[in-house]
Amino acid sequence: MQGLIKDLNGLLSPAQVLSQPEEMLAYANDATHYFKSRIPDAVVLPHTTDEVSKVMQYAFTKEIPVTPRGAGSGLAGGCTPVNGGIVMDLKRLNHIQEVDRNNMTARVEAGVVLKRFQDQLEPLKLFYPPDPQSASVCTIGGNVATRAGGPRGVKYGTTGNYVTGLEVVLPDGSIINPGGKFVKQSVGYDITRLMTGSEGTLGVITGVNLRLLPLPEANRTIVVVCETLEQAAEIVAEIIARGAIPGMIEFLIKLAITVMNNFFSPPLPTDGEGYLFMYFDGTESQVEYEAKVVTGICHDMKAKEVRRIDDPKAAQAYWTARANVYPLIQTIFQRATTEDITVPRNKLPDLVRTVQTIAAEEGVMIGLAGHAGDGNMHPSVLFSQVTPEILAKAEVAIDRLTRAGLELGGTISGEHGIGIHKAKYLAWELGDIQIELMKRIKQAFDPKNIMNPGKIWMEGGGDHA
């Protein structure tokens, strides 16, 4: 990489090029910090699409790997530079270019932080539902690249359901604008969709067109305490089967409640094993009706406690605590690694039982939380201490869990993406023919294999540090 920094300084201003080891440390991992650090050779901080294009043209000519990066809060290792090269930090592309109230659409640059965007929509009575729990820091470009979701998936789907157009810089530096401001399109292959979830392996997403919804006028929050995890899972399956669609249904175990409890007044009882946080949004009469129906289901199914929180401020505390459950768990464990298994919703009780069986048989502690409403669970291996023995056991347990999720008709990732974290399991789900097809698509976009190489497909990586 001789001359790399000098060349980059020629393309951008020196303040936009980082290369000192003290700075590179920050870019060597994402929230999968437990994997081996992957130090980039340089980090660039472009302000414009043209600057992204310039760097790509250069990297293409020199055949230097480029790893696009948003907030660095991902849970799959997707934005870490496994083969070194250039990290393209897109946080400075952070303009909300347009919010069109009449068309119910918006156009943003890739580095716009999700919460900032949502905060700007609220006074306009507009709503952009995707809600990865890292909303306070994660970028919309990163959300698109990983097809990110969150609790609202059950009713509103994930990022992919809202992207109508993109601006993308291809590996050779050329700029394309697939899709657009319109909300439907039937013109050839859907490159917008293809880029969405491509994890930086096909090009650099620099701009995003989004579809918006009207902000629901009312909401209700209900918290349900269940005797057992199975009971909680069965209640969720029943709610879905009866055709009720809450805005969110979150599944939590007692352990999570103990670390979240100082957010709540009064605290939740800790004599249950499974907990459900539910949210209903819509018109006043609709949320009132749905809350009543679901409360009835919970009582019929003998839930221990059904707590209804009508004060929106008090209710917010439950959702803030939920968004923080991953770092909160870290207060009592040395490490937590999170999976992203998603199963058909009627299989949730089976998945919950399987997780408990595997944890007991393999002798590892597995916490369970997730967006139960859409069948997306995040089993987390919890490490009181990190030793090679426990790591080996954890690996066996995760292999078994992943296999079990697939056997239930599920998928290995609902919203985090593959990155390096789940590359090992890709073939289990997709099989050789689909993978081969994907590799040919990759070849068509990125003939020199410079875009985020080593991701989605195994090319080394994924070793714990």
Next chain:
Amino acid sequence: MLRLEEYENIIEKCSHCSYCQSTCPSFLAEQSEAFVAKNRLLLIRETVMHDRMPYSSRAQEILDYCLLCTNCTQTCSSKLPIDDIIIAARSKARQKGGGIKQFVMSKMLTQRGLAGVLGKAGSIAQKIGVATKEIPQLAGRSFDKMYSGTYSPAGEVKKRVAYFVGCGTNFIFPDTGEAVVKVLNHNGMEVIIPPGQVCCGIPSLGEGDLESARAMVETNIKLFAGLKVDAIVTDCTSCGMMFKEKAARCFADDDPLQEQIVAVTSKMWEVTDYLQNEGLTIQPGKLDIKWSYHVPCHRGWSPTVKDAPRKLLGQIPEAELRELEHPELCCGGAGTYFMSHREQAEKIREQRLEEINNTKANAVLTQCPVCRFYIGFKVKDREVTHPITILARAYGL
């Protein structure tokens, strides 16, 4: 004890969730992950803690760009004591040999706290390049030259309150101190101002000069521990944090001073927080003022301190709160930071000023004297002051 060795396992607990990026002023100004808690912890681990990387000038720059505003610590759901780790790292780095800047800053801080630096900033500090054109004017007469001893209310004594006077009030804004005494007296509280108070120690702590900070904590704690009072108040959120959160951590768990530290800090309140908690005994008169509230960063030590001015001044008829878009955004002042990191501080202040200017109000209130003057350097179309002075005005005091 704020020794770096204590934090080895704690640093490993950082989950890299990156939520600290949502509130770190240096990150928000730079939009680069090099300048956020997550990377500072890694850097500390690799350099001063384990010597796997040299403690280079770049490493020092990245650590020193931290304002110790504590926003990351308050945001961190894993509850990592990030600011303490940075203090411990700066202390360790000093032991390995600090530069002339550190030495001069430390000397000036030890002698007269914040005001020591400010008072001499025009001469020495400017020569060594740690000063700025924006330096607050010291008051003609410091507060302690005007007020010392016991001040009794006109009628019955309902509470006895000791008053810790921080450097900001003592040397720059004695008007805050006068308002504290008058408002407390007006509400039937006797005010005791023990002579011999020194700087709370937080500027020294920020420099990693634990030795000086300990000496100041010890002096102040011994001074206040013996007083028979119902409460100890400060008007400065940073002094409050120093007492309430940091004082005990400056000493070993079994240090004999710990008992006195608990005796003092268990009674410690920020003054508006105390008044709101006690309840005003006399309702204030009307005051036509539209005010914004800049919440100081050092608010984590009391769960109610950030709402106290809102509730207290909410009782003034006709006074109207006009909230800033982000009331808790750092202003960049941060003790002596605005002098040592002029460019960075100004960059951080930009958004704060923009929000203030976009808010139709005729006053900006804050309980931190540094925020008060650092915002005040640029905000000339409205008053910038401490909320207690507004309450005093509503009382006609």
